[in-house]
Amino acid sequence: MKNLFRPLKEYLPLIKTFASAAAVFLLAKFVAPYFIFPGSSYLEIHTTLELFSVFVALATFAVSWFSYPESKDNNVLILGIGFLSFGLIDYFHTMTYKGMPSLLLLPSSPEKATLFWIIGRLTEACTFLLTAISEKLKPIKINRVLALACSVVWSTAVLLTVSYYPHLLPPMYISGVGLTATKITLEYVVIALNLITLFLLIRRQTSNDLLFVKALLVSIFSELSFTLYISVYDSYNFLGHIYRIITYSLFFQSVFITSVKGPYLEMQYILKSLPLPVLTFSRTGHVQFSNQAFSDFSGYNARELEGLHFTALAGKLFSKEDLPLLRAGNALSSKKITVDHRLHLQHKNGETKPIMVEHYPLLRSGKRQDGILSIFYDLQDKIKLHTFQQRFNFIVDAMQSGLLAVDNSLTITAFNKAAERILGLKAEQVLERNFKDIFPPQSALYILADTFATGTEYKNYPVGIAEANLELDVETSLVKDDIGNTIGAMIIFNDVTALRRLQGKMHRLEKLKLIGEMAACTAHEIKNPLTTIKGFTQVLQKKCDELALHAEKEFASIILSEVDRLNKLLQDYLLLAKQPQEELSEVSLPELLEVIYKMIKAEAVQHNVKVIKKVSDVLPPVSGNPEQLKQVFLNLGFNGLQSMLKEGGTLTISANLTGDFIEIAFHDTGCGIPCQNIPKLFEPFYTTKENGTGLGLPISLKIVQEHGGEIKVESEVGKGSSFKVLLPVTYPKAERLVN
Template sequence: MSSLSKGRSPLTIEHVDAYIQAFSSQCVIVVDGEGLIADCSAALLQEAGYTLQELKGMSLQQLGIESSFSILQDQYLEAVSRSSLNPIIRLRNCQGDVMNRRYAIVSLQTPDGRPYFSMHMDRVCTEEELSLLQKFAGTFMKDINLGVILIDVQFRIVDISDMACRVLGLHREKVVNKPVTEVFNAVPSHHQLIQPAILNGVVVRNHAVSWTNNEDRYELLLDSNVLKDEAGRTVGAYVIFKDVTNLRSLEQQVQRSDRLAMIGQIAAGTAHEIRNPLTSIKGFMQVLKNTFIEKGMVKEQEYTDIMLTEINRINELVSEFLLLSKPKNVSYHKVDIKLVMREILPIISNEALLHGVSVQYDAIPGLPKVIADSELLKQVFLNLCKNGIEAMADGGILTITEKVDYEELMVHIEIHDTGPGIPNFVIDKIFDPFFTTKENGTGLGLSVCQRIIHDIGGTIRVASKGYGTTFSVSIPFP
């Protein structure tokens, strides 16, 4: 919608009918140089309840507008000069009902030099409606469990919900009325959550985005679109996202569990068939080794040593393979995690000493007991601690921390190393069977740990950002 200002040339139009036709869906009145109605849009005629023939030649006062057209012009020009909201007029429909409209005036001129003025009118909310909308907007931004960000046409943040602040690590009072590029200046432009193209009408629906806030990683589903006024002009844009971290995590866990179950079934059916011939091969190799020793055949003896080592490696792999199926003879009972940690700490400390690593154990009093198999818990914590120690090739600190969440009824054991961290492109795969970054690893250790913890209703999560890695084991307690 054009704005009228002093000294601005009128908009030249071919004919009033053609002009009004272009705005048929909006409430528009065209008046001539004397302030009498020359034409009206179809939308205004429908709302006012008049025919065009009835309105043509009428003055604005006959529509219930109290001020003269010259006064209306002055009020509009003053609003424009102050960059304030357009003024409001009150007009009546054919039944006498009052309609409040916020208006703008455009100066027109036909090719023959005849002056006209068009009044474009937008509906104004009543005080009751406005109050209700304001209350809803305020409550929506504070209480809704969605991330909401409102952007104006200058690409500044107009408002942001509490949930968006929490997930993105922002403080509302520090980001409102700030440019988006300034708020997210630490993030590369192509990785920013909000792109400038949003103001060009680029619509986003259910776009999956990963966002890391310190050590917390969030999986988000994002929607965005532009906001337009009744004239079709872009006045801003919105971004709405929901946190689906738990759903994505659950989906990944189900997929991994399905793979583990399939591998476990294969392992259970084939492990004995593999071990039987291996036992025979190993026995005959030992006989050959003894013969080579008796005859002083050193070179052949070395060959048998290598083959026996590889046979033992296959046996170990089969043993880990079998653990992917549900462990047999599991004994679930109340377990004191402190006691479990106390029994394995000497083993962890000795392993850490060999790698020049210090171990720090942050225990808390009154840690609740959990329902689990103590031997399997030892296996989980030993595996995670060993991984952390081996990740610190040049020494470092391994920290084991106990925490309790009494609202969720969960015991949390966090194992943090000060190693180089896990790259983003790898971190999603570390629990997959047979995925490993170690030269001699089987890729089954973390899969087995995850299976053990899942079987007792717990979870294992990993967080790594540039420096250090934290594995969080969460186990429910009764």
């Protein structure tokens, strides 16, 4: 109900319509005794008024019928189909009026004319009411052919029933008596239905309903006039026909504006409001419309361009060199979008600018082409933007840091060359895809999604990519527009894997240096007392043997064993502190590895471990210390053997030439090493063995590094480990010169 109580000014048009209709209605009451149709001309006047109403009704139907495929307005179609129905019924009423020629070979009569009349009015009132409540039908596409068939069937049924079976209907007119109570009651029913429709339309509060409401107001006075008239010749009967013509004219105007004029004006408004320069051409190639943006763009106003054929227009706007490139003529017949690339438009003031033109076909119902719509683009800004983008992309791709950017929907919009190199992904694999599809929550770079969601920005934040064995330093930040709104986010990352490894090596070297200094200072001081202890223990052991002190002799043996163990530890300390040897000899790895193979195999047989050797006999020699290399290989081989003592397995010793290095690998099928423990293997005193010192691998690494090589470790828990020693090849002198 609140929609009914709106500002008074919104009701002023309706109040004016009501006041005008009511004033004429009241005036007719006073002039009724003085205004009477002349009987001789009444039939001609009645027929003219009725046929005019029929013509307007059929015109309303035609507009709604032909506009529906484009407008899809169910209200207008229902109204148009209804106008066809009661327009035909009104025609039947006119042709059966007293004095008219017989319709369908049956004589005309007041009874038939009155029946046609009241059925027409009821059909009219029901159509108006259905139109008012058809808001719920908007999502439904009405089959207009089926609706037309229903209208024709209804009109035909009414015609046949009234013509051949009038006794089935209640009488509306009795000769010598006049209108029946039924007819008058039905007239009031029609008025009531129109009032309900009027109420619904006012409540709906749609601007398009104003003419509809005005028409209903006038139709109510029309029905009142036809209810109150006493004689067909009095003023109310004449006024009722005039009201009805006005009613139908208002309905026709409403349908025409809604379906034809309104969309046309709306399209013109849209085209005029477009910031892009626009021209429309008829199917004959003449300019129909140009907006203000085109006038500013070309310097020619709409009056100068309207009606020009596109060939004449091209002569004004383009140089002779561009004329052969124009495709507007093709667009008029191709029914396809065509584009004119890189033309040069000549402004009215003589300036020239690079442009592009897109021609869109204007198709009626998707079939017939009525013309084209041409949109003009100034390429100056695009060229500047393209140049800026090229420079920006060059700078971004030249960065040594990886860069990845996303927009508000987390769609990846930037991915530079460094990002490709670090992450091993191509730009075409990730651009325009959602960030979360490429980098799931467990990914190291998912931190960018957290920045976008929470606004937390990270600086120098370390992350690791375990599967790629990478360590990254990342920085994230939000991307904002000029007014501070977040429009995306970006992440910059650097590969610091090599730096972290170098730092680890430096840390290990510092430890080794410290251990070496300690060993150099204390080893001799400790070694002398140990020699004394060992000597006296051996004497005690001999005395115990002479005196048959077996328990004491066992204790002496334990002391000697522990003294030997301490001596071995001291030798390791001294080896860490020892400076690299300057004099190295050529070492034949096949021969050295054969010795290693036999020594390890002899031990492996006792523990159900199979040892396999895959060493080429033609490997070039390496420069090194044979004893130190033997120590390294034995250490790595026995480490692999010890990892398989419980379950058994296979130890594979291999050696292959890889570039300028020989790769000696010890691969076991033991328990494997957790990935988080691998970086700790070469740290002094780190061990997983019960009786280990944690110095074997650090010493091995030191020896290999002194030989110009390195040790690589690959391991997987439950499958085994591979320790690979890379040693540089020693070429003969002549071969070194060639290399």
